[in-house]
Amino acid sequence: MSKFLQGNEACVEGALAVGCRFFAGYPITPSTEIAEGMAKKLPRLGGRFIQMEDEIASMGAVIGASLCGTKALTATSGPGFSLKQEHIGYAVIAEIPCVIVNVMRGGPSTGLPTSPAQSDVMQARWGTHGDHPAIVLTPSTVQEYFELTVKAFNLSEKLRTSVILAPDEVIAHMRERVEIPDQVNIINRKLPSNSVDKSTYKPYKVEKDDEVPVIPNFFDGFRFNVTGLYHDETGFPTASPSIVEKCIKRLHNKVGSAYEEIKGIEIDLPKDCDVAVLSYGSTFRSARQAARELNAGHVKLTTLFPFPEKEIRELASKIKTIIVAEMNLGQIRLEVERAVAGKASVVGVNIANGLLISPDPIKEKIKECRI
Amino acid sequence: MSDITNHLRMDKFPHIWCPGCGNGIILRSVLTAIDKLGLDPNNVAVVSGIGCSSRSAGYVDFNTVHTTHGRAITFATGIKMAKPEKTVIVLTGDGDCSAIGGNHLIHAARRNIDLTVVVFNNSIYGMTGGQFSPTTPQNDIAATSPYGNLDNSFDLCELTRAAGASYVARSTTFHATQTPLLIQKGIENKGFSFIEVVTACPVYYGRLNKTPDAVDMLKLQRDNARNIKQWNMMTDEEKQGKFVIGELYNKPAPEYTEKYTQLIEREKSK
Numbered sequence: 001m002s003k004f005l006q007g008n009e010a011c012v013e014g015a016l017a018v019g020c021r022f023f024a025g026y027p028i029t030p031s032t033e034i035a036e037g038m039a040k041k042l043p044r045l046g047g048r049f050i051q052m053e054d055e056i057a058s059m060g061a062v063i064g065a066s067l068c069g070t071k072a073l074t075a076t077s078g079p080g081f082s083l084k085q086e087h088i089g090y091a092v093i094a095e096i097p098c099v100i101v102n103v104m105r106g107g108p109s110t111g112l113p114t115s116p117a118q119s120d121v122m123q124a125r126w127g128t129h130g131d132h133p134a135i136v137l138t139p140s141t142v143q144e145y146f147e148l149t150v151k152a153f154n155l156s157e158k159l160r161t162s163v164i165l166a167p168d169e170v171i172a173h174m175r176e177r178v179e180i181p182d183q184v185n186i187i188n189r190k191l192p193s194n195s196v197d198k199s200t201y202k203p204y205k206v207e208k209d210d211e212v213p214v215i216p217n218f219f220d221g222f223r224f225n226v227t228g229l230y231h232d233e234t235g236f237p238t239a240s241p242s243i244v245e246k247c248i249k250r251l252h253n254k255v256g257s258a259y260e261e262i263k264g265i266e267i268d269l270p271k272d273c274d275v276a277v278l279s280y281g282s283t284f285r286s287a288r289q290a291a292r293e294l295n296a297g298h299v300k301l302t303t304l305f306p307f308p309e310k311e312i313r314e315l316a317s318k319i320k321t322i323i324v325a326e327m328n329l330g331q332i333r334l335e336v337e338r339a340v341a342g343k344a345s346v347v348g349v350n351i352a353n354g355l356l357i358s359p360d361p362i363k364e365k366i367k368e369c370r371i
Numbered sequence: 372m373s374d375i376t377n378h379l380r381m382d383k384f385p386h387i388w389c390p391g392c393g394n395g396i397i398l399r400s401v402l403t404a405i406d407k408l409g410l411d412p413n414n415v416a417v418v419s420g421i422g423c424s425s426r427s428a429g430y431v432d433f434n435t436v437h438t439t440h441g442r443a444i445t446f447a448t449g450i451k452m453a454k455p456e457k458t459v460i461v462l463t464g465d466g467d468c469s470a471i472g473g474n475h476l477i478h479a480a481r482r483n484i485d486l487t488v489v490v491f492n493n494s495i496y497g498m499t500g501g502q503f504s505p506t507t508p509q510n511d512i513a514a515t516s517p518y519g520n521l522d523n524s525f526d527l528c529e530l531t532r533a534a535g536a537s538y539v540a541r542s543t544t545f546h547a548t549q550t551p552l553l554i555q556k557g558i559e560n561k562g563f564s565f566i567e568v569v570t571a572c573p574v575y576y577g578r579l580n581k582t583p584d585a586v587d588m589l590k591l592q593r594d595n596a597r598n599i600k601q602w603n604m605m606t607d608e609e610k611q612g613k614f615v616i617g618e619l620y621n622k623p624a625p626e627y628t629e630k631y632t633q634l635i636e637r638e639k640s641k
Contacts, residue, residue, distance in 0.1 A: 022453060043638045048452045048631055053478040057445040060438065060475075064418075064449020067436065072449070086439055218434040218450065219457055221413045225429055227437040236383065236429060237437075 001180045007145045007172040008075075011101060011165070012037035014149030015073050017184045020099075021047030022072040024061035026054050026080060029113045030169045031103040034075035055080035059087035062098045066091075067226065069189075069217035071153060075101035078111060081120060082127065089128030090228045091162035092251060095204070095215060097189055099152045101165045103172040104281075106354050115354030116169035118281055119328040124164045125305050131248060133255040135163045135262055136305040140284035142176035144302060148264075154187040155262060159254055160212050166304070168327065170282035170356060190214045198222050205233035209246065210253035255306060264302030265311050269318065273297045275369050276315060278336060279325045280304065283357050287325045290362035296323075304332065309339040316344035321369045325349040325362050345369075375402035378412065380432050387426050389497075391577075391585025393544035393570030397491050398427050400542075400568070401462065403551035404558060415458045418447040420467035423498045423572075424491035427462045441471030444479045447486050455628035458558060459485070465492040466504040469525050473505070476527075480534035480563045484627040487557045487564045490527060493572040501575030512579040527567050532620045537562035539620040543569040543592035546616060553618060562626045569596070569614075 005013065011034050015023075023038035025031075039049045048065075052058040055076050062072040076084060081102040091098050104120045106112025120127075124136040137152055139145040145167055156163040192201060192214050203215045203224040213233075216222040229237040230244045238244070255262070268291075269276060276297030279287035284300050291298040297319060301308065316322065322344055324333040333348040340346055349365050351357045379402070388394050405415060415433040419425035421440035428435040438446045443461045451459045461468075468476050468490050479486060495513055496502040503513035503520045506527065510519040532539045538560040540553040550568055557564030571577060571588035582588050597605065599617035 022449070024449060024452075043631070043635045044641065046635055046639060048635075050448065050452055052445065052448070053474050056442060057448070057475050057478070060442045060445025061449030061452065063438075064436075064446035064451075065453040066449075067434075067446075068450055068453035070453040072453075087442070090439055218416055219414060219454055223412060223432055223434055225435045225437065227429070228439055229437065 003178050003180055004175060005142055005178045006033060006175050007142045007167060008033035009037055010142045010146040010178050011149045012041060013180060014146040015153065016041060016045060017180070018071070018150045018153040018186055020071040020073045020153060021045065022062070022065040022070045023049045023074065024052050024058040025074050025076065026052055026058050028077045028080045030105055030172050031075040031077045031101060034101060038073070055083035056087065059084040063087060063091055063096050066096050066098050067218045073099050073101070075103070077103045078105050078107045078120060079109065081123060085127040088162045089130055089132055092128070092132045093228055094226050095160040095213060097156040097160050098162050099156055099165060100162060104166055104168045112354045116282060116327060116356060117352065118168050118283065118326045119331070119352060120166060121304060121328065121331040124166050133161070133252045134305045135161065135255060136166055137163070137264065137303055138166045138280050139171050139302065140281050140300060142171065142174060143178050145171055146178050146180065148302060150184045154185065157189045158187050158212070159258055160189060160215065161255065168281040192216050202233040203235050204231060206250065209250050210257040212254050259306055262303055262306060263308055265308045266300045267311065267315060269297040270295055274319055275321045275323060275366050276319050277323045277325055277362055277366070280332070283325050283327060286357050286359045287362055290359040290366060294363055294366045296366050307335045307339065312336055312339040313341070313343065316340040319344055321345045321347060323347050323349060323362065323365050323369065325357055327357060328352050375399055375406055378402045378405060378432050380430055383430050386430060388423060389574045391571065391573040393493070394424055394427065394491055396544040396547055397489065397550065397568045397570055398430065400547065400550035400554055401460065401489055402431065404555035407551065407555050408558060410458055415460065416450050417460050417462060418443045418450065419462045420464070420472060422464040422467045422496070424462060424464040425467060441467055442475065443467065444472060444475040444486065444488065448479060448484060451484055451486060451628055455632060460558065461486055461488040463488060463490050465490060465494060465506040466496045469505045469527055476531065477534040480531045480536040480565065482627040483535055483537050483562045483624050485561055485563070487554070487566070489554060489566045489568065491570050492527065492567050493570045493576060495572050495576040497572050497575055501579060528565065528619050531565040535563070536565045536620070537622055537624045538564035540618045541567045541569070541616045543596050543616060544571060545589045545592040546596065556618065560621070560623065562624055
């Protein structure tokens, strides 16, 4: 079925299609249409919506609902995203699936509430405290917003972790045609079989150092414990250095092992090109146009983290310069520099004033690089 | 007294609480209430925050979540929304639920969502070493009020009642037979129930305020608490330095998740 949808509406459609049946949120521009859409559509599907007293509460309620096996979503923007951070980390360490949409607007602080930005990239990666893994997806079309919402839920269910979907304001509010399939690919969290001994079951027990534990849902008869403290395979707190080390490394390993499934990178490299422009989100269209006009390469990211280090390193060995165009002062550029490790030069086109990046400054930068 | 050991995770003992702490008395009261009601433990979730009292969740054999500081009620709200037919109990402390979590407390009460919140009120932050909390009486000494507490203190029962709770009660650890009954009625109430239990922290609060002996602190609870019936007949002068215990408010009102279920039924048919 083809629909003409706003980005945030496409997110609602994607969430419902993949089986999300709980939403908790707090109003904030420019994400509010997601809450409004969920408030309208969830009860008709037997799901539940709640407007909480703040963003911290919303994130807590999302984790609570997910503990019971209900796929849960919250959506917010800049300042609200900052408030959610503690609980995003809780979902990582306690391994509770959930999806957080952060529609990126201009910051810091209240900043530019109605203008686009891509300045929460590093908050999405490192916002919650501790040495945690992160999965961060970002759409560059309304169609992708729908598809990445589905992907975000599937990754969160499969890997039992919080997944962040970070569109910028333009993608969230733009209207485009979206093809909605009759059925989407749905991955549900693994649950213990009914034949296991519930009284001795260890919810966080794994065999391998990159495995996702098979944690039961609440009220399924297991009566286990969940905590934000480091815990052993029974789910109870421990400060044993060897268990803590194994736990944090496994949280990273399980995400690392699923890299091929998580990654989202498209590389378009014309013959004999010396320069490539890397972009994501609404910056993508300008970057692609600039690249096409000047026979430069183009790289689009739909997964920001885990960062595609290997792919970018390979790219660096084929060209002289990578131009990173983004609506911030150079957040992904630093990741690109790290991945390239001196093999190519990395320069930025950075506009952080609430305006979209047009093709012109990118074209100028391509020309500059060729002098 | 009923046998509550069935509801304890005995392998998690010894607990972390200090000698003389009243938390164990409150935990027993909670378990006695659950036992009296004959609830299937598989259908009960116990949610706690962070602090001494919140370690309770780990010791009891239900579906248990030890959440973040101040936010137990938010997790509990999500659990109740996902599974409205289950019993959801929040075990929290005075700092946890009325300082960092104060906003969640009043809004859960306002919604009249069917949670039973039991606050272990020891008038201090115990786990972090005895700092004053919103319920520390004025002029009392704490690690962060070495010259006497300047803050006014909260009456949590008045607060939650004003916010919309349909059941509000207060007890103390001295009143060990009354407490389980009040908690039991709180669980039975289909709506937001708030039970404050005054408890003793001899190690921090007592030591800093000239009552380092646990038994003396229990005696103070006995001497200063007045049952609601008696309280209502006391003059303002007589109430000075005393506090009221018992069932303070009990007025059933439409419950939040039930209202939502009705909404689903209405909208599904469209």
